[in-house]
Amino acid sequence: MSIRNLDVLFNPSSIALIGASNRPGSVGAVLARNLFEGGFAGPIMTVNPHERAIRSTLNYRSVAELPEVPDLAVISTPPATVPELIKELGERGCRAAVVITAGFGEGDREEGKRLKQAMLEAARPYLMRIVGPNCLGIMAPHAGVNASFGHVAPRQGHVAFVTQSGAVATSILDWADSRGIGFSHVVSLGGMSDVDFGDMLDYLALDPKTHAILLYVEAVSQARKFLSAARMASRNKPVIVVKAGRSDAGAKAALSHTGALAGSDAVYDAAFRRAGMLRVKTLDELFQAVGTLATGIRVKGDRLAILTNGGGIGVLAVDELAEGHGQLAALSETSVARLNEVLPAAWSRGNPVDILGDAPGKRYTDALEILLDEPAADALLVINCPTAVADSLDAARSVTQAIGSRRVPVLNCWLGEAAGEQARHLFATHGLPSYETPEQAVRAFAHLWQYRHNQQLLMQTPPALAGLEFDQARAEAIIDAVLADERSLLTEPEATALLAAYGIPTAPARTARDPADAAAAAKELGGSVVLKIVSRDISHKSDVGGVALNLTTPEAVHDAAEAMLERVRKVAPEARIDGFNVQKMIRRPEAHELIVGVAEDRVFGPMILFGQGGTAVEVVGDRMMGLPPLNPLLAREMIDGTRVARLLHGYRNRQAVDLEALTLTLVRVSQLVTTLDRVVELDINPLLADASGVIALDARVVVRRDRKPLAIRPYPQSLERHVTTRSGQQYCLRPIRPEDEPALVEMLRRSSPEDLRLRFFAAIKSFDHAFAARLSQIDYDREMALVAFAPGGQEICGVVRLIADPDKDSAEYAVMVRSDIKHTGLGYRLMSEILAYAREAGIRRVFADVLAENEPMLKMARELGFFVSHKLQGDDTVTVEIDLNTR
Template identity: 40%
Template structure:
């Protein structure tokens, strides 16, 4: 274990607030420790001399050395105990006590003071409002839950203590074991990232699973999870999915990259496998903790039952896996070892009178085929088939071939007995073929996570000082939103823009238009007008001699529709040729947990109706930028579908990266839309811009 070893491998545990009062939390924790823990137990309570047969101490400073302190005292006493612990060698603390940030303003203040003491004394604190911690390595059950877990290789963290107790009881019935368990509580000090880091280096942990309602520091979580998943898979249930973040956002990008999309993107980039139910959570964990990774996505199904075999085949078709195409050599050999009535193609039906030996012959034959990366054994009970013998056969082939095998031995007590045998050798059994396929798919997903390449983001040569000056203009506006008058921001970061200028009178408009070759585009510049074209605030293809009158017409129309709008002028912009071009969007919304979320997709008027976008957490490297382009449904259009000349993919890739660098460099940018970003065979052009700036952060953006 690492820096949190005292939490899970303490030589002594002190229970502060220990009592023998029936029905009390202090008694429940002490009883749990006495039942299984093999270290020293130190009760602390100034009102007791002895608790449950153990000598009790008045204070932690009067007690023998305590590695792990579990606090079950009133909330207003917790801080006093932490002050006392600061005088001892104790460094690990679990605060079971509630009444902190979850209880209102007074509790939030108390929790802040708890955090200050954690830092002052170098304490590692779980909670407050925590169920406690467990470790089967040494029988530690420092919780007030009703059950101790079975021993296993799964380490489990949860933001909900109630979820822990429910899951442990269910897992015991399913004969699923754990290595470490922690109830995070309010996460005032230690959070999910700390435990990922700790368990990622723990040889006793094969899989990390968890239930989370939120992630406090998305950036730290993402960086840590990426490192951990190189060796240890992480599977999480993320609860509290909501579109509230999208509803609150004011830009196109904000609407696209709402709260749930942020978590979906962040977890994906972190290499976390996301489960959507408790059943999935443990189905994935069982497969990942006991089976090797498949070399290929090809799956062979061996079954004695046509219907369940078809269900398994359908489930494979609905997944990222595929039914393996068996070689002629394999099918010929299957013809030799199976009855004539059997099916020698995938799925392989050994028919209803098959015994375990016939299953074994068929399974061995398909596993020898290079196209088969994994196998599913699907069986219905029959009078001629002994499930105990079939389980032994599956284990034998599992060990001989080193390829993942999952079982789907359907039935009741007979199947449960066989399942117990299989689980002892790391082979999971599922009643439902669909769950068996999902377990294999989790293995494939983890293989892809381990194989993926994450390149370092390119650092472009940019003009940060120029960008800073542009952003500072937001202080002039009451809502801190700026638009096309700040196109210079993009130019400072090397993002191509058409020639343009914002003017404030018709004569200057004509002068600027004459300096631009060809017709121009004219747009109202106002922080109060979001959809300029809807109210006549945009004119396209205006000739030199029409510019002055067009200027007056645009301003008059906007005045008519929005009399209170602040008008800063009209932008005169070079007309971009749209033939063979596609309108896209590239933008950013700053998520409270994960930071800048960069969006790329189909833009223009279709951005919110078609919702064809890809999202990544910045900073973004070249490979991730290219993945974003490939991910959208319109990608074939950009790559030259149906005879179109392909767009300049390298230019799009670079633009995504440059915008990523911009929003990382300037935390003051809360939202940003470049819509449209016109992409063509020759390159890209940013046509329109809007952004929201947190002016309070501008000083921190200084180059």
Template identity: 45%
Template sequence: MSETLVSAYRRHPLDAIFAPKTVAVIGATEKEGAVGRTILWNLISHPFGGTVFPVNPNRSSVLGIHAYPKIADVPAQVDLAVIVTPALTVPGIIEECVEAGVKGAIIISAGFKEIGKAGAQLEQKILRRAQSAKMRIIGPNCLGVMSPVTGLNATFARGMARPGNVAFISQSGALCTSVLDWSFRENVGFSHFVSIGSMLDVDWGDLIYYLGDDSRTKSIVLYMETIGDARSFLSAAREVSLSKPIIVIKAGRTAAAAKAAASHTGSLAGSDAVLDAAFRRCGVLRVDYLSHLFAMAEVLDKQPHPRGRKLTIVTNAGGPGVLATDALIQGGGELAELSDETMAALNEALPRHWSHGNPIDILGDATPERYTEAVKIAADDPNSDGLLVILTPQDMTYPTQTAEQMSRVLANTRKPVLASWMGGPEVAAGVDVLNRANIPTFDYPDTACHIFNYMWRYTYNLRSIYETPSLPIASEAEATNQRRATELIEEVRKKGRTILTEYESKQIFQAYGIPTVPTLLAHSPDEAVARAEEIGYPVVLKLNSETITHKSDVNGVQLNLTNADEVRQAYERIRQTVTERKGAEHFQGVTVQPMEKLDGYELIIGSSQDSQFGPVLLFGTGGTLVEVFQDRALGLPPLNTTLARRMMEQTKIFQALQGVRGRGRVDLEALERLLVRFSQLVVEQPRIREIDINPLFASPERLVALDARIVLHDPDLPDEELPRPAIRPYPVQYTWHWQLPDGSQVEIRPIRPEDEPLMVEFTQGLSPDSLYLRYFHAVSVSSLIAHEQLARLCFVDYDREMALVAVRTNPESGKPEILAHGQLTKLHGTNDAEFSIQVRDDFQGTGLGTELLSRLLEIGRHEKLERVVAEILPENTGMRRVCTKLGFKLQTNPETHTVQAEIHL
């Protein structure tokens, strides 16, 4: 091998675009105002440490630099080709680049899918050839790429962005130039400045992963028009958002949504609301205004994240405090209630006529010392999650001195501090003082409150993702009968039907442990009477139809029937109405159900398909007026109990479910579990297109599905074309049973978030030597069992990484315990993966490590990985022996003094 394995598998393919050593500009020209001239000039006038080659078959030189007729004539290996020729020529140029070994390209040219079918065909031709050679492409139809920190400017923008720590990616080239102009005025710097274009190849996920690995990038800011590959975006954002803020503004919020499905759920789940749910699920912060985009990047970089939504406001004028309060509360935030200790301290420090509440109005004659004392007391209040300090310039105000003293006293606070120094030149020096102290300032206090509301929502979303659920998924799996539900759906599909009757739908729910009201079928008036007497009066009759989904459209529900005559009459009314309005063939009898005494709440739980994200879940206020109230929350499956609770918390009905006006509290934990099982149903039964329970009756005594509706995809739709969840569900197929030498049974399965307590015990049982061999340096157990650290191990994105645990039941305690942990992680930008294995000391040498690694390799083959690699310390003879046994090639790296293991799958 010409280079060590470690450098080979650590190199990122996008380095060819963002850190090239050689760049060819294909279409370079000297024509004034031409894109090819501007790009070449930007590259040579901003040194990036590499060489630039103009390519133009009609000129011997461009801008005084020797030009070459085609890429094959360039006398060096080209890393990056910037293409600015007409669209029809680009497929041929990409072919030439592939043959010349070019690994990265930026296609500036327009005229592709944005012009219609012919342009889309050109794109596919380009993509097929590039993928065959593992060439990565940004564009087409883009402005280009800047890396201001290194000096690379492969764009046709006027000027070079200032270096900084914010990465900006935009689908709009025009917006890029506007933001660039704005950044010069506001002195904002960038680590990367990327116009992504129409995302033929490199997409949001690729760039988020790349920037997540970049040490110079502290936050990632996106201007998005389309999301592209939803799973790629969510997978990357969910991983990177744990360490770097990702802030997005999405155009098209008020555009007409795609046609809603013919269900309550579909009509409520507009595409923009689904996008909001997706952003929440992966920890991305969505802002509403372009002006907020970079403000949030600054604030999240400079300030700690708030624990909650309660803000304390300190002001020297009542009006601005009131405006701030309005903005805070309208955005979902709350005023912190001042503690008794805080009130006492403020009474002692402030004049008698201060506001005696929050906002803390310290009066117009406030001195720097009064401000300083007030903000110090307010910042120490345990009820407060953040602080906003407002200053209005009055005759006796000293804005600069106040800023200086306040900055010193708040230097070590662990709560976010925002400031609004209102005014112009009079407060400018104070604003500079605050900014130098990393206290973000805003012209207006309501803007500051908008920013604080974004901050606590960002914290809330991240906490939702990585908060350990209370209930193991296995507990819910035991309560389900997936096979029975699948068989029922296949029976309906074989008949060429797409609509399940209510009776069939309720059988599906019962298979997943979702309680339903007793429901009996009747195909004649006499049979209906017999069923009613079997159940007991009063009863409800409902239409049973294989084609009609909304029974209310045909008066298909008859309530509160108290005797046999009423049942017969109700049966005939339903039959007659259906026959007259739809036809006799749409009537397949009725269902008979008990007339429930409804002293509780009507909820709706449903799922419909989104064109980008696949199945989407809905929870909210149900009943016949569900579309009117519009009280609902959306989420992406699969759910755990934490995510189910977060969906519930977003609705207005949630407050009532906790008990109001003398009513008891609904069993929210049971409702969480029901939502988890419902999401499991949606994930495990991909043939379902639409499904809802409306109403789901909820009272302190019980939860029960009163009505059920399921619609399937077209029976002829192949399995591989069924929509898939945007978030990969738990891969139950990667579960095996294995026997230790002593005969005890071990289950090897993918890790779950609920395994965090078991991982704590596992880690605490490892010796210092085992930890050293795993992490290559001495590491404390306390750092490894911190929630933030374990979240990275237990909250696995199964689409990008697969972590297995070997679990057995402890023979003495009868409780589960983890004996080994193994992980297979895709290397960003490649189809390779890196593995790691850790076996508890007392089970080393039992063959468990070999078994775990062999299972990881089996998964790698099934997931179509090309290669698996690892770094091993030379003294780790056990792992070296296991790798050799399983066919890995081992090679010593003299630079790192480690052993590199590699196997091609």
């Protein structure tokens, strides 16, 4: 369930408060006060079996006595009474409830868990939505709803705040009230028994009164729903999140280095980044970020120019910038020359641009205009320190006048209490961002470019990949054999074979039963070899002395194998020894040791890890996490996010590594984990990388029958097929991919203006990247678009798409065939395929708005069984719909 009935939750026509009280200081009394004083225009009905009136309003003794059905019920009664109350309310037609009461399983109490389940089962037959339990409540200031026991009523505004913590909600309300910040919604989710972050993101993404969404997250419950909703919301408006709790305790039981490194906070960081959200560290930073983004200014990159009248303060800003918040822009010779003409001879002649402590307003204006033309700067930070020889307010006025109505990327920092306060008020009245300290201003700049970067990641079109064949059947057979042997850990030869099936380069190797067999294998391989113990019970071979390097002769291998058996039997006497793995000694003196792996997170399922490898990998801790599936752009983003990436690009006399091969390896690992749904952990450590490519020297793989699903639904390869139209023409049909963007644009360009108008309800003259990316980069969990190609061709001939509502009950369709291919039956076949998909996906209703003049579309809809509504007078569209449950 998702946004169903959330409309009445935040905009009810009537409200019932069950558990209202007249007892001063009680939760029931505070709830009643907030509801009655919130400005709600509809009836508020109180229920208490012992009171005649609440706040001088007639009280009712039970739900049955209520004179009308409430849209929304607010419940603050003992936990044991709640399930029956929910049932009574549902029977009467109530559609949403906020359960304030605690005692529903907090602290893993079994009785509370039973009551929570009973509450949900009572609500289910009536599709009743529940916020809570154990929550502060909800507030919708635009509707006059304050169904909470908060101590401060929020002002009306355009920021939505969603939190799991009631204490955080009250703190934010107090903080925001003193600063005049208003809200469209404040929602305390509490125990998230029903309504969760995914539901709220879906609802708020489409809410016209909400311009930005703030989240305080402690944990996510349904990863796929959360990510789908977050990615959709982030495309529409800024979503800013602060995450509490940073614990790696769950990694202690992992069998691989990757599992130990994949801490929960790193996983959440990867999820937020993938969803296009901006993550901040503190609540104060949360509101600073929304304040900065709300000004409307945007930046193209992370290079900052600094204009200041105080050199020391400028240095503090540079220090903060160096902490990873951006780069200091290198001023061009042209800019320096122009600045020389307008500034005193003693100015700094570099960035930061120090215009000296006696700088009047005109000096600020002259320098500002020059720096705004600087091509190497993506934004400008203007700083003012109060001095006795210059007027800070005059400088602020000059800056506002120079900027005027332009939305240029300028951030202002006026220090000082009295002098700074007047300037900051002036900036606020002009809608310009201003900050009290240079550190705050630099972090605000970071919010701007990080937000821009995350949005670009959401919209980037990855390159098409060719030649990524893999042998899934071979890999599945290896896993089948391991599980049939009642094992979960693959031996190294099995793990290496698994990697090879997916095209990941591995060192030549032979398996051996005993020392003599190992010596023979070494002779066959030739040259120096590495000897490793093979045991289904040993994960880290080095820990038990199970690795011998640089063995140059078969005799040396034989002796090393004998000694290794003795060592391992002493250290791990219970371990079953299956033999040895004799591997060619790979000598790449300039290669970097890296790690690529997969770990299973308890919330988000399989995650991919990349970072610096070797035996000290857990100590170094240099890693990035990513959610599969990965494309080359996402894989490269992971690589560039590590510290070791700076070394991979080459330095001094050391060549850069083959980054294309490294990127492709991450994509292949992603391919492995998305197609093999029993792989739960994987380690490639070390993965050697140099200018000649990459090679995996060691691998561990853990498998299980019941792995968690991927948080992002991968490309549904099962929908690929060949189809034949009614006219006998054949086409290849498959789901759309992000890399189809150029072909999709070409199809639209080759279609007539009239066909484009009938499809998009308007004249379309150009197809920019944002428009085309939205059509080609879809969430397969909520949308589907099938594209048709002529056999062996690369040109798209037709497209049909289906966009489901978050509840996946109804879906809107759209179909288009290239103008020169119309009347071949392709449109009818595309519609038949998408309807079959909708039935299989459990979608009940499929509909579309069609221009009344589009007779070919209406004719096809009727043939397919759609009902065509009558055109309303003055309306140029009709609705066609089909109920798939009756077809």
